[in-house]
Amino acid sequence: MCSCYCRSEKGPILMELQTYCYHEHSMSDPGVSYHTREEIQEVRSKSDPIMLLKDRMVNSNHAIVEKLKDIDVEVRKEIEHAAQFPTADAEPPLEELSYHIYCNDRPFEV
Structure with a gap:
């Protein structure tokens, strides 16, 4: 739908996505933990798209x-x-x- 909207010259589309960095950024900071285990588990349970999809599939009897x-x-x-x-x-x-x-x-x- 987005590409059809843009190709029909109705204008551009802007998408703002929020992400969460689970791990260190590079090999220059290995072993550095930016988050506690509890924080990561909380983020995954509330906003991880794969986990959310799995939950929806199971809850709706699709998996x-x-x-x-x-x-x-x-x-x-x-x-x-x-x-x-x-x-x-x-x-x-x-x-x-x-x-x-x-x-x-x-x-x-x-």
Whole structure:
């Protein structure tokens, strides 16, 4: 609907979204906890979109808690596999360092 509104030249649409930072910002501040566990649990219970959707699905009998737990386990496995994939593979040869940076994949000196 938004793209149709904009394409019909009725004007732009502005969306303001509020987010919550659960974790540290980068590796430069590891182990720094910005929030207590209780605060994070409270935020998740009140505004986490995934948790809210799960609750709505279960409460409206569109999903079963056990099935959602099974899906969570599968998703976590997939994420773990995706996170290990880059470190498990061998590093590419140095001459491929510039691949996918320039349109003609021309080499450059390192």
